Amino acid sequence: TQLLEQSPQFLSIQEGENLTVYCNSSSVFSSLQWYRQEPGEGPVLLVTVVTGGEVKKLKRLTFQFGDARKDSSLHITAAQPGDTGLYLCAGAPANAGGTSYGKLTFGQGTILTVHP
Amino acid sequence: NAGVTQTPKFQVLKTGQSMTLQCAQDMNHEYMSWYRQDPGMGLRLIHYSVGAGITDQGEVPNGYNVSRSTTEDFPLRLLSAAPSQTSVYFCASSRRTSGPTGELFFGEGSRLTVL
Numbered sequence: 001t002q003l004l005e006q007s008p009q010f011l012s013i014q015e016g017e018n019l020t021v022y023c024n025s026s027s028v029f030s031s032l033q034w035y036r037q038e039p040g041e042g043p044v045l046l047v048t049v050v051t052g053g054e055v056k057k058l059k060r061l062t063f064q065f066g067d068a069r070k071d072s073s074l075h076i077t078a079a080q081p082g083d084t085g086l087y088l089c090a091g092a093p094a095n096a097g098g099t100s101y102g103k104l105t106f107g108q109g110t111i112l113t114v115h116p
Numbered sequence: 117n118a119g120v121t122q123t124p125k126f127q128v129l130k131t132g133q134s135m136t137l138q139c140a141q142d143m144n145h146e147y148m149s150w151y152r153q154d155p156g157m158g159l160r161l162i163h164y165s166v167g168a169g170i171t172d173q174g175e176v177p178n179g180y181n182v183s184r185s186t187t188e189d190f191p192l193r194l195l196s197a198a199p200s201q202t203s204v205y206f207c208a209s210s211r212r213t214s215g216p217t218g219e220l221f222f223g224e225g226s227r228l229t230v231l
Contacts, residue, residue, distance in 0.1 A: 004158075006158070009156065030216060030217070031216040031217050033217070033219075033220075035220075040224065040225070041224055041225070042120070042206050042208070042222025042223055042224055042225055043159070043206075043220070043222050044222070045219045045220065048216060048217070048219070050216045088158060088159070090159075090220075092216065092217035100217035101147055101164060101166050102147030102148065102149045102164055102166075102208065102209070102210045102217075102220060103149065103161055103164050103174065104159075104161070104217065104220065105161075106151075106158035106159040106160070107158050108156055108157055108158045109156075109158050
């Protein structure tokens, strides 16, 4: 069973601060996704990273996939109250062909609260 | 744009009762899956399907059954509810890809309480 350890579990910061969320595993993943979830809703995809060492930017959010494809990070610059939510990392198994069949291993999630 | 629709949104059961959580998607996605979400544990895969007539177990399948008779529908059945099945259940669908995993589209969730 592949496991993803996500940290920290809770993050409470002031508007304008920077933050980083980490997602670590001893297993290799073919790709890794980050989702954001609002209360009462399902997770929504933010980004997919595929190549070891890959960096993707989405406005103030920067996502990185580790060189060995075992870990990932999400960095938010100048956080805003609208960034508040639950952030989830999810890895696709490194099986033959690379497709996950919709099966993902999720981290425990990081609840981010950004205070005005 | 319906996407993935789950019903009911809320349900309270007594221990031993059975029920079915419904899931329907209108995006013609091949893959569908059921996850449960518990505090501090992220989402855990219960069952998944790669197409009509094909299902398989995920990480936590015990106490749940699924079937996939059509591309659109993927119901989850609780055979004899237990308090440990109190959770929020999410249905998801995704397009078949030959490369990296595609985006999972989630329903809004079904909150189940078992007394």
